[in-house]
Amino acid sequence: MKLHGFVDLHTHGINKCDTQTDDHDEILTMAKVHAKAGTIAMLPTIYSGPINEMRNNMKAVSRAMETQEKAGSGRVGAQILGVNLEGPFLNPIRCGAMNKNTFSKPAVVSLRQLIADYDEIVKIISIAPELPGALKVIEKCADVGIKVNMGHSDATLRQAVEAKKAGATGITHIFNAMRPFHHREPGLAGLGLTDNDLYIEVIADGVHLHPRILELIFNCKRRDRIIVISDSVKGKKSAGGVINNRGILSGSGLTVSAMVTRLQRIGIPEVMSIKATTDNPLRYIGIQKSIRSC
Numbered sequence: 001m002k003l004h005g006f007v008d009l010h011t012h013g014i015n016k017c018d019t020q021t022d023d024h025d026e027i028l029t030m031a032k033v034h035a036k037a038g039t040i041a042m043l044p045t046i047y048s049g050p051i052n053e054m055r056n057n058m059k060a061v062s063r064a065m066e067t068q069e070k071a072g073s074g075r076v077g078a079q080i081l082g083v084n085l086e087g088p089f090l091n092p093i094r095c096g097a098m099n100k101n102t103f104s105k106p107a108v109v110s111l112r113q114l115i116a117d118y119d120e121i122v123k124i125i126s127i128a129p130e131l132p133g134a135l136k137v138i139e140k141c142a143d144v145g146i147k148v149n150m151g152h153s154d155a156t157l158r159q160a161v162e163a164k165k166a167g168a169t170g171i172t173h174i175f176n177a178m179r180p181f182h183h184r185e186p187g188l189a190g191l192g193l194t195d196n197d198l199y200i201e202v203i204a205d206g207v208h209l210h211p212r213i214l215e216l217i218f219n220c221k222r223r224d225r226i227i228v229i230s231d232s233v234k235g236k237k238s239a240g241g242v243i244n245n246r247g248i249l250s251g252s253g254l255t256v257s258a259m260v261t262r263l264q265r266i267g268i269p270e271v272m273s274i275k276a277t278t279d280n281p282l283r284y285i286g287i288q289k290s291i292r293s294c
Contacts, residue, residue, distance in 0.1 A: 006256040007281040007291075008034060008042045009124065009227060010084055010173070010201055013234035014255070019044045022056045024063035031064070031077030037255035041079045041282075041291045043123055045231075048087025048102045051114050058083055058118045065121065079291055082123040085114070086172065089137060090152035091128035096177035097250035098152065106133040108140050115146070122146050123285045126172040128153035129163030142167025147285060149201065152177045153188055160191045170199040170284065173231055174217070176208050196222050199284050201229045202276070204259040205252045207241040211266045218268050226276040227284060228263070230256050 012018050017030045027044055034042055044064075046057045061083045068075045089110075092100035104110060106127060115122050124147045127134055141148045150163055151172025156179070160168075171192040179187040186193075192200045193216075200221060204214055208231070217226065233251030235242040244250040252259075256277050263273040282288065 006039045006260070006277045007081075008039050008078070008230050008232075008256045008277075009281045009285065010045050010086075010229035011042055011232045012045050012047060012086075012251060014230075014232045016234065018234035019046050019057050019061070020049075020053075022060050024060045024067060027060050027064035027080065028067060028077060031068075031080055034078040034255060035076070038257040039078045039255060041081050043081055043084040043285070045084040045086050048090055048098055050102065051088070051104075051110065054085065054088065054114060055118070058085075058121070062118060062121055081285065081287065082121040083118070085122060085125040086151070087126060088114075089125075089127045089131065089134060091131060091154050094128070094152045094154050094177045094179070096152060097244050097246075097248040098177075103152075106131050106137040108133075108136055111137050111140055115144075119144055119146070124149055124170070126151040127163075127168070128155065129166075129168060130155040130159040135163065135166040138163055138166040138168050142169075145286075150188055154179045155188045157186045157188075157191055160188045164191070164195070164198065169197070170201065170227075172201055173203050173208065173229065174200045175213065176203065193217065193221055196225070199225045199227055199280070201227050201231075203231045203252055204228045204263050204273075205241060205254050206262050206266070208249065208252065214263065214266060214268065218263075218272055223272055223275060224280055224283070226272075227281045228256060228259055228273065228276040229281075230254060230259065 017026045065080045088104045089106040090103045126149045148168040149170040149172040174192045181189040260273045
């Protein structure tokens, strides 16, 4: 039986569509494809890029949201709750599959340029907290109600703790694109596993994280702070993830529904995986109301 009712806070694209577009119809198509797989709400996630390009992508998301609002009860597709910005204030040495040439130094003036006119729909932004100027940007985001995820980062444990003090509240796809965990320097991943307040994104496709690591996360992390995400990207669906033209794992080819199934297969209790894909993500972005299935 296919499960329904999931919330995906981190999706760049799916099938032939992605967020690197100025066409709001492409965003609406993403929402329809996700809905067919049981996702009822989502945050289209913008790739790091020049500020003007990211703003064009946000404009497309904003127009898609307006279209859904006008449709009202006739809406088709997963409800678009806002936008997630993965960049541009990220660390080039932890770029993963992203283009490090698009990253920029954290600065409040750059943040203002980035979110001007879109501050009400920006729900989450990823920032590498160890970069000079990052703490001031994190503080500003917290002031205007934007959740800050630490990610694409080489932060030490101490630097991550300082970022939390400045207002960071989450971690972008834990273990991926960050300083590796070490028993004498736990880094960002170590803080994410052991801190009782921070929310952590988890790509639960069994590829980005080994099944034993998924077991570790669900066994030791506070249950209401785990958020399973698809991190899905444009491309052919694959159990092994999507590989870019540089041979780098660039994202998942699965939806949240498929990840819940995989978690169940490795023995994660259904009640935990369902909580991590419904209640937890909505609580994180401050939405308590129920969302109508489409």
